[in-house]
Amino acid sequence: MRSEIRALCGFREAAVDDAAWLSEYLREHVVPQTREHERLAAAVLVACRERRIEPPTDERIERIIRHAVNTYEERFYTQTLERLTPSSRAALDALLSAPAGDDASDRAVINTLRADAGRIGINSIKDELAKLELIRKLDLPAYLFAHVQAHELELYRKRVAVEAPYELRRHPEATRLTWLAAFAYLRGRAITDTLTECSSIRFTASVRKPIAG
Numbered sequence: 001m002r003s004e005i006r007a008l009c010g011f012r013e014a015a016v017d018d019a020a021w022l023s024e025y026l027r028e029h030v031v032p033q034t035r036e037h038e039r040l041a042a043a044v045l046v047a048c049r050e051r052r053i054e055p056p057t058d059e060r061i062e063r064i065i066r067h068a069v070n071t072y073e074e075r076f077y078t079q080t081l082e083r084l085t086p087s088s089r090a091a092l093d094a095l096l097s098a099p100a101g102d103d104a105s106d107r108a109v110i111n112t113l114r115a116d117a118g119r120i121g122i123n124s125i126k127d128e129l130a131k132l133e134l135i136r137k138l139d140l141p142a143y144l145f146a147h148v149q150a151h152e153l154e155l156y157r158k159r160v161a162v163e164a165p166y167e168l169r170r171h172p173e174a175t176r177l178t179w180l181a182a183f184a185y186l187r188g189r190a191i192t193d194t195l196t197e198c199s200s201i202r203f204t205a206s207v208r209k210p211i212a213g
Helices: 002-009 016-030 037-051 058-083 086-094 109-114 122-136 150-162 165-169 173-208
Strands: none
Touching (some): 016 058, 037 058, 058 173, 109 122, 109 165, 109 173, 122 173, 150 173
8 A cells, every 4th residue: 555655645765774874964954953853754755755765664764864963973072083183172171181280070170161161250350361272272273173063072072061070081182172173162262252341341331430629
């Protein structure tokens, strides 16, 4: 019956090569845009209709999506690692350790970067400047994420934000350093925005301050 329906509608049964093509299609054209499962699954169904292929089962679609995401991210991690200099790699890994002379793992440098600015004041501005200097010393290449969409970097930033330093150390080097680089890159931009806002507030306050006499 299914074969008759396929023949009537001009569709054919999906083959192994079709699954490979669907995974590659997702990896190249859809995964860079989104990681939302519903959108990825919808893209599979649209591609099947366009190629006149009977849609795979939900379980098979899940495998196709998982393979596409994994291969995309592994390639991205490898490319990012290749763009990092040995000194940048070492500096990124150092974020997961405590400062020299401090053996407390809960005081890893990454936790300093994670901390919010808090209430605006002289001390918080100094702290933010220190964080920004720390990020600059990572010496990340200016072109490192030139063609990467913001939502993807945010995805990696969130992974760093929720994992403890010892958990991050367990990831393969390419994965770990890509996540850390994305975190530092976005953190640097956020800190710069905070400092700009602080400067604006202080300038406005100085302008509004009444002149003595």
